[in-house]
Amino acid sequence: MDILSLLGIILAFVAILGGNLLEGGAMGSLFNAPAGLIVVGGTLAATILQTSWPMLKRALRQVRWVFVPPYINLEDGIGKVIDWSVKARKQGLLGLEGLAEREPEKFARKGLQLLVDGAEPEAIRSIMEVDLESREERDLEASRIYEAMGGYSPTIGIIGAVMGLIQVMTNLEDPQSLGSGIATAFVATIYGVALANLLFFPIANKLRSIIKERTRYEDMMIDGIIAIAEGENPKSIELRLRGFLQ
Template sequence: MDVLSLVGFALALIAVVGGHLLEGGHLSSLFNPSAFTIVIGGTLAASLVQSPLPEFRAAMQRLRWVVRPPWVPLDALIAKIVHWSVTARREGLLGLEGLIEHERDPFAAKALQMLVDGAEPEDIRHAMEIELGAREDFELRTARLFESMGGYAPTIGILGAVLGLIQVMENLADPTRLGSGIAAAFVATVYGVGLANLVLIPVANKLKAVIRHQSQASELLLEGVVAIARGENPRNIELRLRGYLQS
C-alpha cells in the first residue's frame, strides 16, 4: 500500500477545509449539490467524449494503483533472472520450460517461451520490445485521461460559477439573497480547481510513475532473457542488470 498517497489526500482535505474554517467559514458553505453535479458530471462527460471505451474502462481500473501500486522489486527480479540463467547453464534452455506455467507475468512468460523455443536473441528483443512499447503506450494513455480531466475540471467549475451567478442576477430584487447566492456560485470554482490540482493531476502523475517502473522492470527482464539466450555467464548477467538499481 502506498501510504504517501493516502497521507497526501488527507493532508489536502485538511488544508482546504482547515484553512476555510480558520478564515471564519462554515463547513456548510462548502457543500453545494448543484455545483458538485455540474463539476463532477461535466468533467466525467468530457472524458467520455474524449476516450474510447476500452481506454476509459482501463483508466478507471488503474485508479487502485494510486493506493496499491503493483511495484516490482527489481532486486528480486534480478535474483529470479540469475536463477533462470543458472538453470539454463546446467540443464539447457529446455530446463526452463517448467517455469513458464508458474510465471504470473504474461510478458515474462512469453519471453521465456521464446527462449525455450530457441529463438535468436535479437528476435526475442525485437518481438518483446514491440509488445513493451504497445503496452506502455496504452498505459500512458490511461494516465493522460486523468491529466485531461484535470484540465477540464477548472473550466467546468467556472461554468458552474457563471450558472450560479445567473441565478443571483435573477434575484437582484432581493438583496438578502445576494451574498449567499454569490458564495454558492463560487463553490463550483473551488470544486473544479481543487479536484484538478489536488486529485486528478496528482493521480495522473502517480500512475505515470507506476507505469515507468513497470516498463523499467520489463526492460530489465528482457535484457536478462536476451543475455541468457546469448549464453552469457550468470555472474556477468547479474552485474549488468544491477545497473538498473541505480536509476
C-alpha cells in the same frame, strides 16, 4: 497499499477544511450540491465525450494503482533472472520449461517460453519490445485521461461560477436568493480548481511514474532474457542488470 497516496488525499482535505475553519468559515459553506453537480458532472461528460469506451475502462482499472500499485521490485527481478541463468547453464534452455509454466508474471513467462522454444536472441528482443511498447503507450494514453480531467474541471468550475452569478443578477430584487447564487459561484470555482490540483493531476502523475517504473523493470527483464539466450555467465548478467538500479 500505498500509504503516501492515502496520506496525500487526507492531507489535502485537512488543509482545505482546516484552513476554512481557522478562517472562521462554517464547514457547511464548502458543501454545495448544485456546484458539485455542475463541476463533477460537467468534467465527467467532457471526459466521456473525448474518450473511447475501451480506453475509459482501462483508465478506470488503472486508478486502483494509486493505492495498490503493481508489485515492481528490480532487486527481486535481478535475482529471478540470475536463478534462470544458473538453471539454464546446468540443464540447458529446456530446463526452464517448468519455470515458464509456473512463472506468475505474464511478460516474464512469455520471455521464458521464447527461450524454451529456441527463438533467436534478436527475435526474442523484437517480440518482447513490441509487447512492452504497445502496452506502455496504451497505459500512458489511459493515464492522460486524468490529466484531461484536470484540465476540464477548473474551466467547468468557472462555468458554474458564471451560472451562479447569473442567478444572482436575475434575482437582485429578491435578497433571499442572492446567498445561494453567490455560494454556488464561489464554491464551484473551488471545486474545479481543487479537483484538478489535489486529485486529477496528482493521479495522472502517479500513474505515469508507475508505468515508467514498470517499463524499466520489463526492459531489464528483456536484457536478462537476451543475455541468457546468448549464453552469458550468471555473474556477467548480474553486473549488467545492476546498471538498471542506478
